[in-house]
Amino acid sequence: MVRKSFGRLAFLMAILLQAGPLLAQPYTVPMHAIAAGGAGASGGYVLEGTIGLVSAGNQLGGGPYTVIGGFWGAFALSLQFTDHPLVPGVTVVRALHYSELRSRIAALRSRFGLSGYSYSGAPVTAGIVIQAQHVLELRAAIAEVYAAAGLPPPAYSGSAPAIGASVRTTDIAELRAAVIAIE
Numbered sequence: 001m002v003r004k005s006f007g008r009l010a011f012l013m014a015i016l017l018q019a020g021p022l023l024a025q026p027y028t029v030p031m032h033a034i035a036a037g038g039a040g041a042s043g044g045y046v047l048e049g050t051i052g053l054v055s056a057g058n059q060l061g062g063g064p065y066t067v068i069g070g071f072w073g074a075f076a077l078s079l080q081f082t083d084h085p086l087v088p089g090v091t092v093v094r095a096l097h098y099s100e101l102r103s104r105i106a107a108l109r110s111r112f113g114l115s116g117y118s119y120s121g122a123p124v125t126a127g128i129v130i131q132a133q134h135v136l137e138l139r140a141a142i143a144e145v146y147a148a149a150g151l152p153p154p155a156y157s158g159s160a161p162a163i164g165a166s167v168r169t170t171d172i173a174e175l176r177a178a179v180i181a182i183e
Helices: 002-023 073-077 095-111 132-148 169-182
Strands: 059-062 065-068
Touching: 095 132, 095 169, 132 169
Parallel strands: none
Antiparallel strands: 059 065
C-alpha cells in the first residue's frame, strides 16, 4: 500500500513539475519531505501520504492552496487524549492528562515558530496533584500559540482557577478543546 501511494504521489509530482512552467503558477516549496504515512484528504483533489516539514514554518503555498507543515489536521484529530471525553464528577484529573497537554502544546509551539514554554515548579509525574498554577500556565502557553497563528485566544467558561483551588475536569477539557481546535 505504501509503495502504491508513494508511486501515485511521485507520478503526480512528476506531472506537476512538467506542467509547472506551462501553468506559470507562483507556488514555491522552499523545504520539503516526502515520507510514508499520513492521511488522505479529498475535496476535488486527492492527496495521499505526508508532505511538509514541521520546521518549514506555518504554511507553504500560494493562491487558494495551502499546505501546513507537519501532520495533516485530520490525522492530528484522530490522536485521542487519554480518558476522552472527560466527564465532570466521574473522571479524576491525572498527571497524564496534564503531560499530554504539555506535549501537544509544545508541538504546536514548535509548529508556529515559538520556543518552549517556561513552566514553573517541579515536573508533574504520577501521583502529583494538578494545581491551578499548572492550568494557568497551560492556558498562557496555548494563548501564545493562538497569537502566533493570528487568532484570538481560546475562551474558557467561568473564571480562572484560583491558586490553591482544585482543578476542575472542565479546566482540562477546555484546554484539550483549545489544542484540538488549532491542530
